[in-house]
Amino acid sequence: MIATLLFVAFVVLMLVGVPIGAALGLAGAACIALANTDAQWFGLLAVPQNFYAGLGKYPLLAIPMFVLVGSIFDRSGVALRLVNFAVAIVGRGPGMLPMVAILVAMFLGGISGSGPANAAAVGAVMIAAMSRAGYPPAFSASVVGAAAATDILIPPSVAFIVYSVLVPGASVPALFAAGMIPGILAGLALIIPAVWMARKHKMGALEASMPRPEFWKSFREATWGLAAPVLILGGMRAGWFTPTEAAVVAVFYGLFVGMVIYRTIQVRDLFVILREAGELSAVILLVVSLAGIFAYSLSTLGVIDPVAKAITNSGLGEYGVLALLIVMLITVGMFLDGVSIFLIFVPLLWPIVQFYKWDPVWFGVILTLKVALGQFTPPLAVNLMVSCRIANVRMEETVRWVGWMLFAMFLVMVAVIAWPQLALWLPNKLGY
């Protein structure tokens, strides 16, 4: 009864546009009070305690730091130099610029940890270049939005950090390693429909006549950007830093490149960079902490296990349940952002994961792939929001183009479900 109230209240509040964190916190607090009518202060003292405890976890510190890395590299001019280098390699021709956009987004995915930051960095360089080459802005926005979604799969990734805090059996390094191969596959899978659509609709006709940057010069200029993922991922692999420390090292490396080498960041830009990164992190962290109240009320009400039992006894079988979960999450993902999906659904789904003995790391990769799909599925697609704003098109115009790219990435998800080793081989190999 109270559990029903919890969900109904939460869903209604969320749909009418109450901030998701506030909806989680209020629904949770109301249920705690109703379940403890005889306790002192209705047991509500648990509210500030869980709010505080939900945030007070050292691994979460990696979130503001990776968000900061994203906003520094966003302004450092690394993306432009990587684009030039990529063009120097693949050359000019129809369909080459969309491919470059995807490759550069994947590479930046190895530096930053969030999709929208990636979409902003790649979009700022590629969308203008693509319209000059004759690609329609809506197509460019779709390609950039989809390509940036690989960011949360390719390590480092804010999504994996949140998942690892929620799930005890999945360490951040193991998740980072597990996301690598699916992330690269997802990027490669996006290239096929992007190039095919460009050729089929004869887009980018002007591209062949544009100059090709000189290989060695562009390579030299891109070196600083090319070295960044080596530093971040290699440093973590070598055991030099924890994920949080790797992020901080990347912050100072990015500042050095931006302020000393490329001179694209001035001292006064630091205020804006720090403020925006701080505010964006706070928006994520507050949802994390308020979800702590929601999760606490769920666990004290004891509703998760009966629901999980009902699902596992429904006779659908392991893959039937998994298919059901994916359909449900894709529907929810059209309206909710990735971090909120993790915070709400991981505690709910955890007993099911344990029942079927699914590998927590593999399940994390599947969930993240799903969230990546949601990042460019209209109407609520955070990456498309950013890229459409840069391209100055409405999101409805991208619907025509994103379909095939969604399908391509969906196939990658099916492949990871069918062959779990795609995700699990690398972390096993590295010994996590």
Place this chain on the structure above:
Amino acid sequence: MSTPPESGPTLDAASPLPPQIEAADEPAQVPLAIEDWATVIIMGLLACITFANVLVRYFTDSSFAWTEEFSVFLMILLAMIAGSAAVARDRHIRIEYFSESGSMARRKRLSQFGAVLVAALFFLIAGLSVRMVWDDYRFDETSPGIGVPAWWYSIWLPIVSTAIALRAVGLFIRRGRRDDRGAE
């Protein structure tokens, strides 16, 4: 290596900096600069403390344990202070799909409703956490890492929660005014 961006290769004449998509802030009664400066200082501190920890460990093979507790405290403070600015700027994650359609009056009511609920939640947290701070103080609780009095940390919870709630009240008032103007 320090090629200025304009002499770079010819792919793109656009500035390598992303366009400033930032919208101008709505004027607030209490300047947002308070939260903004605090956010900038905390972010800077967090980055510097963690970086210093890496350097110290690299050169001396020892690390200072107190940084972990203090960094976590700073992160909580960051989430709340920057979160307060985000309330005033209406940047918190919410589903706009239904609330941003329909008549102006409906949109106004829904955005005011959201602001009221944010205010209610944080007033509630502020009130309840006073009791938490009082317990920390009364029982001489000390923090597990450094051993300083626990209320040094928890005292900020009611203070900043009240600030967030007041920002939400401010947003409620401004949303009430904005749409009146828009309707004229």
